[in-house]
Amino acid sequence: MExxxxxxxxxxxxxxxxxxxxxxxxxxxxxxxCRHKFCREWCPDYVEEGNESYTSxxxxxxxLALSRGNGDLSEMKNAYIHCLECGQCELxxxxxxxxxxxxxxxxxxxxxxxxMRRDLHAQGIDYDGFEEVQKTIDDFKAHDAGPDExxxxxxxGLDLPFEGETMMFVDYYNAFQTREVxxxxxxxxxxxxxxxxxxxxxxxxxxxxYETDEDAWVDAAKxxxxxxxxxxxxxxIIVNPHEYSYFIKEYPRYVGELPFDVVFIxxxxxxxxxxxxxxxxxxxxKKVTFHxxxxxxxxxxxxxxxxxxxxxxxxxxxxxxxxxxxxxYCCGNGVSSAFRKxxxxxxxxxxxRRLKHANDVGAEVLLVACPHCKDMFAETKTKSGxxxxxxxxxxxxxxxxxxxx
Amino acid sequence: MAEKVIKKSDHYEVEPWRMTGYIHQQVMNDAAIQKIxxxxxxxxxxxxxxxxxxxxxxxxxxxxxx
Ligand code: SF4
Ligand code: SF4
Numbered sequence: 433m434e435x436x437x438x439x440x441x442x443x444x445x446x447x448x449x450x451x452x453x454x455x456x457x458x459x460x461x462x463x464x465x466c467r468h469k470f471c472r473e474w475c476p477d478y479v480e481e482g483n484e485s486y487t488s489x490x491x492x493x494x495x496l497a498l499s500r501g502n503g504d505l506s507e508m509k510n511a512y513i514h515c516l517e518c519g520q521c522e523l524x525x526x527x528x529x530x531x532x533x534x535x536x537x538x539x540x541x542x543x544x545x546x547x548m549r550r551d552l553h554a555q556g557i558d559y560d561g562f563e564e565v566q567k568t569i570d571d572f573k574a575h576d577a578g579p580d581e582x583x584x585x586x587x588x589g590l591d592l593p594f595e596g597e598t599m600m601f602v603d604y605y606n607a608f609q610t611r612e613v614x615x616x617x618x619x620x621x622x623x624x625x626x627x628x629x630x631x632x633x634x635x636x637x638x639x640x641x642y643e644t645d646e647d648a649w650v651d652a653a654k655x656x657x658x659x660x661x662x663x664x665x666x667x668x669i670i671v672n673p674h675e676y677s678y679f680i681k682e683y684p685r686y687v688g689e690l691p692f693d694v695v696f697i698x699x700x701x702x703x704x705x706x707x708x709x710x711x712x713x714x715x716x717x718k719k720v721t722f723h724x725x726x727x728x729x730x731x732x733x734x735x736x737x738x739x740x741x742x743x744x745x746x747x748x749x750x751x752x753x754x755x756x757x758x759x760x761y762c763c764g765n766g767v768s769s770a771f772r773k774x775x776x777x778x779x780x781x782x783x784x785r786r787l788k789h790a791n792d793v794g795a796e797v798l799l800v801a802c803p804h805c806k807d808m809f810a811e812t813k814t815k816s817g818x819x820x821x822x823x824x825x826x827x828x829x830x831x832x833x834x835x836x837x
Numbered sequence: 838m839a840e841k842v843i844k845k846s847d848h849y850e851v852e853p854w855r856m857t858g859y860i861h862q863q864v865m866n867d868a869a870i871q872k873i874x875x876x877x878x879x880x881x882x883x884x885x886x887x888x889x890x891x892x893x894x895x896x897x898x899x900x901x902x903x
Contacts, residue, residue: 437869536862756883
């Protein structure tokens with residue numbers, strides 16, 4: 433299911449000393465004119481920082497001001513980095529929620545933030561802390577240029593082919609930082625008898641590159657789609673919700689309709705549970721709650737499968753919240769990890785708020801469906817001492833199936 | 838002024854020609870429209886759940902006259 437929603441005129445870069453495109457200026461006025469500020473109240477950055485400049489309203493209004501000749505582009509240097517790209521504001525904005533389907537015009541904050549980071553970077557105006565982000569991009573580029581064996585070393589011993597009608601796409605973050613997640617995914621699918629392959633050489637997908645060098649990111653996107661097609665993919669299972677959002681929301685923009693179906697791992701596993709192909713043999717006797725990844729719940733509207741999986745886990749006592757309430761939260765990482773790298777203190781505060789909330793509902797385990805959330809919460813737990821364990825939902829599924837990960 | 842609308846797969850949409858003068862429509866496929874409708878229903882249902890169980894008191898006579 434591809435979700436296409438974007439504005440062509442974002443493609444014209446905003447340049448220092450040049451007139452802002454008229455379409456963009458009018459578009460920013462739409463947000464400025466609303467002033468309901470529903471976007472603001474649940475913006476995880478605003479909740480911590482209380483600075484309206486760092487909200488959807490602020491981002492649009494700042495740009496509107498610039499288009500009217502007030503201020504200078506370089507003053508926006510440290511503004512756009514304050515967005516987690518969580519998507520809460522754009523779906524809760526009345527322009528989207530109560531008029532978007534009627535007018536086919538919505539608030540597209542995430543896209544605007546990515547565009548502005550790109551435009552500013554192209555003119556040498558980088559936010560404080562950008563060096564850290566550039567380092568990640570360079571590391572990931574080095575993986576892409578490195579030997580194929582490194583990219584699939586996480587799958588050592590799993591004996592997975594490099595082709596198949598069903599392919600699992602594993603991004604670099606999962607392949608290098610949170611290997612237990614793709615390993616759990618692969619072992620679950622194997623135990624359920626699913627025949628699937630992985631790419632011999634997946635290309636770079638990271639959001640930090642997307643919002644810095646769009647051309648390089650799109651080039652890699654095209655290579656990924658081509659490689660999956662060549663491998664014979666009819667269904668592509670994605671293990672990282674950030675990549676899932678890129679595959680279903682961004683890739684079709686640049687490569688057209690995808691020649692395969694894209695499925696998120698929790699949907700795939702949930703279907704196997706419902707079909708009786710996955711069988712649980714061990715209980716998981718814990719009190720759990722679930723953190724919806726922004727990229728899945730808010731950006732893609734996908735929230736049912738993790739809830740159904742948790743409900744099917746034997747022995748588990750679950751306190752799961754309404755997905756709407758979860759629009760308020762982010763783990764603090766952000767859909768592009770640039771936020772966490774450039775603003776570690778704000779990121780930490782956002783993480784603490786979410787962990788405390790999980791504590792309040794009486795959980796001992798916070799289940800997640802995203803490797804970035806897992807990493808972020810693990811760090812926040814250690815730093816804050818809040819006693820709640822972040823665990824990936826796939827690790828629990830594997831555990832209940834009696835699989836060692 | 839009443840909008841000129843068309844009905845399309847369960848929802849109302851403005852006639853596209855009305856969106857060619859000042860603000861233009863963006864690229865949006867049916868899945869994106871469905872997502873907006875889903876988010877809207879979820880949000881309104883959630884809001885309803887917050888408020889439906891209680892009745893907000895009106896003003897007392899004294900408050901009204903003060
Ligand atoms: S996308 Fe999220 S973090 Fe960014 S402005 Fe919107 S609500 Fe705030
Ligand atoms: S982003 Fe949306 S909710 Fe927020 S002030 Fe704007 S138009 Fe209103």
